[in-house]
Amino acid sequence: MRRGMIALAGAALILAGAACGRASETPTQASKGPPPLPAPETLSSRPAAGPGEKLYLAKCAMCHGPGGMGTGLLARRTDQPLLEKRTDLTIDYVVQAARTGIGNMPAIPRGEVSDAELQQIAEHLAKGAKP
Template sequence: MRKFGLFGLALSAMSLAACSGGSADDASAGANGAKGGPPPMPAPITLSDRPDAKGGEKLYVEKCMMCHGPNGMGTGLLARRTDVPLLEERDDLTVDFVTQAARMGIGNMPAIPRGEVSDEQLKEIGEYLARNNPHAGDGA
């Protein structure tokens, strides 16, 4: 079998669509998801999206957002178990819970070693995530 690359694959799809009674536009629409395909993934969130982020928010974007952002694996897995899968939107997190979950791992989340996130950084991230919890200061 000959290798055609992406251009050849697109031509093959268009030819197949033409032979089956469809149009080349139908074939290319299926390839890019414009007609009937799944919705596009949300764009990843980076510090360039939040230039004013400081402290725990900045650390969260740098260290956690790749998994716990809108298109992250951690958010997808949490969506199966909780009504609010985005950690930034939750109102039940405490600094202690965030620290314990990060250091020990929880569910499919691996333990985060101090070499990746220091204790001080993790505390700032925990404080940022606990900001919406009205009971976070109660030792809850």
């Protein structure tokens, strides 16, 4: 019992010393961390958005916009993870990828995005495609 108490006291002293060491850090050292996430793309951030862009912002940007989880996963597969900035997307590819899913992206059912809505989103995303 006494040996356990001595070990606990020793651990408490070590932890207290470590905490004191952190207290001596300057505020800039202590506050450094990852950079802030970019502001999300929303309908309010793009008031002049066209119909396909509005649907993209409402249905897709939460994952595929700046800082979205789809962006991080897609960055491992392509040089340009932001879908709106890609120049290699065709309408057919966007529709096929959305309906069947691709990689970690699940299939998007018609109950979530209608065929007409998906067509508008695909046209918006394929606008930058090279002919």
